[in-house]
Amino acid sequence: MDSWINRGGIRTKGYGFLIEPCVVATPEHKGRVESGVKFVKRSFVASPRVLRMLGDSNQQLIEWVLGEAGNRVHGTTHQMPLRVFAEEEKTALKPLPAERVEIVVWSTAKLHPDCHVVFDKAYYSAPFRYIGRELDLRATDSCVMLFVQGEVVACHVRAVRRGQWLTNLDHYPPEKVAYLQQTPQWCLDQAQKVGEACYEFMVELLGDRVLDRLRAAQGVLRFRKRYGAKRLEAAARRALAFDRIEFRALKSILDKGLDMVPLEQGEGGQLDLPFVESPRFARDIADLFRPN
Secondary structure (H helix, E strand, O other), X not given: OOEEEEOOEEEOOOOOOOOOOXXXXXXXXXXXXXXXXXXXXXXXXXXXXXXXXXXXXXXXXXXXXXXXXXXXXOOOOOOOHHHHHHHHHHHHOOOOOOOOOOEEEEEEEEOOOOXXXXXXXXXXXXXXXXXXXXXXXXXXXXXXXXXXXXXXXXXXXXXXXXXXXXOOHHHOOHHHHHHHHOOHHHHHHXXXXXXXXXXXXXXXXXOOOHHHHHHHHHHHHHHHHHHOHHHHHHHHHHHHHOOOOOHHHHHHHHHHOHHHOOHHHOOOOOOOOOOOOOOOOOOOHHHHHOOO
């Protein structure tokens, strides 16, 4: 049987015994254990000895257990611990299992709007239809599984570091998957298929703010479906001519049909975009050059 850990502490049956944790904030439940800790501190740690390395310290501790600690008369049982172990306890021990028992952590986790649950400060995706619900979570050293009413809905390799995201794109709604798959490189490739002007427009649009302008780049390519590649290419050429590398500018050109007007006949050489009022509280640029 697998061992498991829950929020109450460690409960393991894999090795044939059960560890029942004490109730929080009730030190009286610890019994005589605290006295044993105190004995180690006052006898082994406090004795005049030099603990150089971990291996050396462990060796000294083994010698102390097999010598002084194991052959003293215990204050409660009034017997020597090593003698009790040899005569009574050793025969009750069972051999270790042939295979390592897998420790399992069971918990619950809420599926957030980003289609991920949080476990041990890492993020694991689950199907979007369960957003807002509490999912059962089973974690081992190598795997994290999510359940809904006993049915497995997601399975991931265990994260190797905190903050890591483990995502299955199938868990996202279709529109989200489409957005994630339309990477900056995808946008550039699609723009190149439209034409040279569209590609140049896309390169300048993305610039050094790729993530900030990715949604605008995707919007530009959607014009191809609405207006066709030929008109999109002409609109990009016009926007480049007037140095208006903006999604809004391209949209205005297409909406007004200016892409079909020759550049030399463009109403005074303008894009004919809607008038944008100056900010109410903007200072005149001349103020920057006035002497104090």
